[in-house]
Amino acid sequence: MQLNIDHLLDIEFIGFDEQVLLICSKDSQSIDVWRCFDWTLYKQYWFDEPFEQCSFFSESQSAIIKVTFRTGIIQYLWVGFWRENLNVPIIIKFKFLATLEVKLGDQSIFLNNETDIYYCEGQSYLRFYYFQRPKRIQLKRIQNLPPLNRIVYRCEKNKSLIWLTNESIVIFHSCENHFIIPGVYHYLQICDNDERLFICCLDKNTLRIDIFEWTFNNMIHMYRQLACIQLDQTVSHFTCYFDKDWGIIVNCALENGQLRKYNATIMTYLPVKFATLQENSSLREQIDYFEIQNDFIVTFDQAKCDVNLLTYSNRLSFVMHLRVSNAISQFAINSSYLLVFDCKNRLSIYSICSTPILLFETTEFYNESIKIHSLASSFLIVDGDKQQIFQINTDHPLVLRTITHLKIQCHSLLSTVVPKRAKLFILSDDNSTLTIWDSNTRIIKYLPTLINKSTQINKIYSLSTTIVFHDNRQRIYLWYIDNGNQIITFDHDRLEKEGNCLTLIDPNGNKLFVVHDINKSLYGDIRLEISLDTFCLTEDGKYLFGICQKESLLFMYRIDDRKCLEKIFIDNLSPLLKVSNDCLILLRNNELLLISIIDQDASTLKRNSDGPSKKCILFENEEWLDCHKDEPWIMTSFACTSKKS
Structure with a gap:
């Protein structure tokens, strides 16, 4: 056909x-x-x-x-x-x-299988034509209505008509009475789920979608607002879908051609929502880079002269702002102090408080020859030229002390710390020896690495039980701390490590992750539907997050079964991503976003660290559409008196 x-x-x-x-x-x-x-x-x-x-x-x-x-x-x-x-x-x-x-009018719409209704735009009456009745009783006129729009919608469920005026939604029921829902709207959609009736309305001026439910009980009309979605871009079309299990789903087509999907139920009832710090005047500088160290988020501007410290326990909280004269090349943090080393070879230590105080300063070191670490309450400085390790213990008056001389050449400054073991690891320039400094016992050891001297190692990382070496051929070597004689080699394109897990991009294509659990010697792969610019593991190794900047999408995978749990669109998303066990921090439009990670078997959440635990309504209802059942009804002044209703 x-x-x-x-x-x-x-x-x-x-x-x-x-x-x-x-x-x-x-x-x-x-x-x-x-x-x-x-x-x-x-x-x-x-x-x-x-x-x-x-x-x-x-x-x-x-x-x-x-x-x-x-x-x-x-x-x-x-x-x-x-x-x-x-x-x-x-x-x-x-x-x-x-x-x-x-x-009988410019426009018409069927009300039911025996009634056709005629109307004209701007008029305040409807003309009913009952085409299955005898001719003498076929016509009827209903007057004193709000002005008719050119477009009138029919609700099939209870044979009602709905239209928009300049200041309200008009619902004309088959009982021949009407009521209004105040509000300025430009488009609407009528939906139903079982016996429930819903109206979704878009205000293009304020970029807001309001979602109402309406009914009549004991012959009285009632309505209530279930949810509201505030958009940030102009919408050309939208559709609403009401699902018992997942609640209210809204799909939007933006005028720039993008498609977005919102879950209005989650946005209404999730106790911990996106937190941003755009309001703080101290954060109006451009955020070029950020990372997490010792329970702090540290942000830098492009010149790396402006530093901001924030905490992120359930919400983003501003701690301090520091501006220095020269670009910062290295920094380290412990619970109370911030150490910065600038491009002019000035090492400074500041107190962490709303008004930072300079407590220590030295110009003894050169930028190209040192590597700085934070370990417990101390700052450790590895000097490759002097072949020495220096310490500044912040539990005592801030003094620079030499703690040991090194028997190895370490101009490459390949060093890392394992905080839980309170140990510092330094690789020799010829890859043959790994130096281990134990800050608790203050004992230094030199152990062989079994890495070929011709291999060019350019990075070193630490896991809880393993040291990871990274060479210039995109290969990694695992050196087990408790059994240094064992070493394992992998090929990869990119690497992410956290806890006991390594996550690698397969060298044959960037749509395959290879996940390796160091302790359990387990391997697995995650096949991606799209290439990711950034990926990051949670600290416990349970979840993997990734960002595709081109599509502005955030992905969440569960490591155990390699399942994709979430795919979320976040407008203008930067590839910068940092993750802890219970939250992730993103950058969008020069705003930091804090998103909570909620285990699927979780039943409670804490809204803030000092308040009582609060139950999340999303986990109290097996069917998420029931989350909205307690929203209050608004009674109208119109009652259905017709037997036809």
Whole structure:
């Protein structure tokens, strides 16, 4: 079957087990009935002249047809089909109902299978045409209504009409009364779920979508607002979907062509929402880079002269701002002090407080020859030129002390710390020796690495039980702290490490992650639907997060079963990403975003660290649509008194 879509006036499917398709075409003189399962023309109903308009009102196995001819005369017909038994063909019958000689309004809409309603834009009345009644009682006029819009929507569930005025939503019920919901809206959609009725409304001026439920109980009209979504860009189209399990889903098409999906139920009832720090005047500098150290978020501007410290326990809290004269090349933090080393070889230590105080300063070191670490309450400085380790213990008056001389050459400054073991590891320039300094026992050891001297190691990382070496050929070597004689080698393109887990990008393509649990010697892979610019593990190694900046998408994977749990669109998302066990920090439009990570089996959440635990309504309801059941109803002043209601 081929149809010219430009000539179609209306089409309608009717039937359940076996469907037929009704077709009205422009300049045609017939209603065509097509059988769907084999797309054959089954029957035609012919008129004496061509028609210009056609519309249907369908009900299961039948439909009402309205045809407007070029002369202006309107005819109404009934069509139905049925099958007496499975062994005989379906029976299709047409029946003439009525003729309307004069059109009663510019627009019309079926209210039900016996009523057509005519209206004109701007008028305050409706004209009812009951085409299945005797002629003397076919017409009726309902007056004193709010001005009609050009577009009027029909609610199939309870045979109501809905339209928008300049300041409200008007709901005209089949009981012939109406009520209004105040608000300025430009588009609306009517939805239902079981016996519940919903209206979704868009205000294009404020970029807001309001979602209402309405009903009538004991013959009284009532409505309530269930949710509100505040958008940040202009929407051209939107649709709402009401799902028992997942709640209220809103899909939006932006004017720039992007598609977005919102869960209004989660946005309404999640106790810990996005937290941003755009309001703080101290954070109006450009954020070029940030990272997490010792329970602090540290942000830098592009010149690396402005530093901000924040905490992130359930919400982002500003701690301090520091501005220095020269670009910062290295920094380290413990619970009370911030150490910065600038490009002019100035090492400074500041107190961490709202007004930072300079407590210590020295110019003894050169930028290219030292590496700085924070370990417990001390700052450790590895000097490759002097072959020495220095310490500044912040539990005592701040003094620079030499704690040991090194027996190795370490100009490459490949060093790392394992905080839980209170140990510092330094690799020799020839890769042959790993120096281990124990800050608790103050004992230094030199152990062989078993790495070939021709290998060029350029990075070193630490896990809880393993030291990871990274060479210039994109290979990694695992050196076990408790058994230094064992070493394992991997090929990869990119590496992320956390806890006991290594996550590698497969060298043969950036759409495959290889996950390796160091302690359990377990391997697994995660196949991606899209390439990621950044990926990061939670501290416990349970979840992997990744960002695709081009698509502005955030992905969440569970390591145990390699399952993708979430795919979230966040507008203008930067590739910068940092993760702890219970939250992740993102950068968007020069704003830091804090997003809580909630285990699927969690039943409670803490809104803040010093308040009592608060239950999350999302986990109290098996069906998320029930989260909205306690929102208060607003009673209207109109009651249904008609028996027809």
